[in-house]
Amino acid sequence: EVQLVESGGGLVQPGRSLRLSCAASGFTFDDYAMHWVRQAPGKGLEWVSGISWNSGSIGYADSVKGRFTISRDNAKNSLYLQMNSLRAEDTALYYCAKASYFYAFDIWGQGTMVTVSS
């Protein structure tokens, strides 16, 4: 079964850091680009960051550029998001998503919640 399982979310104070992980299974992980997409409570979807299969191409939304770092370990079938200098507006459910044809996201995890609050 193709599956993505996120972990690492939680309650964190503004200015602090958090590292999210996404464990992939059921497909050849190192064949695909991977992404993080977030959804603030009651709001829509926002792309956060993406990384190519070999980590050679990385992109970030302007809202997180310079604060978040995406990475992957193909040997461990895992995707990561290091989040520094967290702000209240980073509070959201963070989804890991697998890239598919034509730059769409065909597999999603169930998400991990990040709450930034003092």
Add this chain to the structure above:
Amino acid sequence: EIVLTQSPGTLSLSPGERATLSCRASQSVSSSYLAWYQQKPGQAPRLLIYGASSRATGIPDRFSGSGSGTDFTLTISRLEPEDFAVYYCQQYGSSPPGYTFGQGTKLEIK
């Protein structure tokens, strides 16, 4: 950055009716890079359409996508009870590189 505007914000229809959802881009989008997703409460989004008109694996043929340039449409030919959800369009742009989503259309039972 390309902005996607979805309309209407909320669409109230009955099972068996036809639903037409619109996604308008602030500048031309490659049809190859336009996708649609369905999201139900408490669930992750599900890919419905990619490349503006290709159905994803396992998606019923009552879902269809069309459009080009700045205007795209998701059509659900005959609504089933399980189709009532929020729908998002999404595009990939190369200049600057990145992805954007529309704000969503909520399809609710009338």
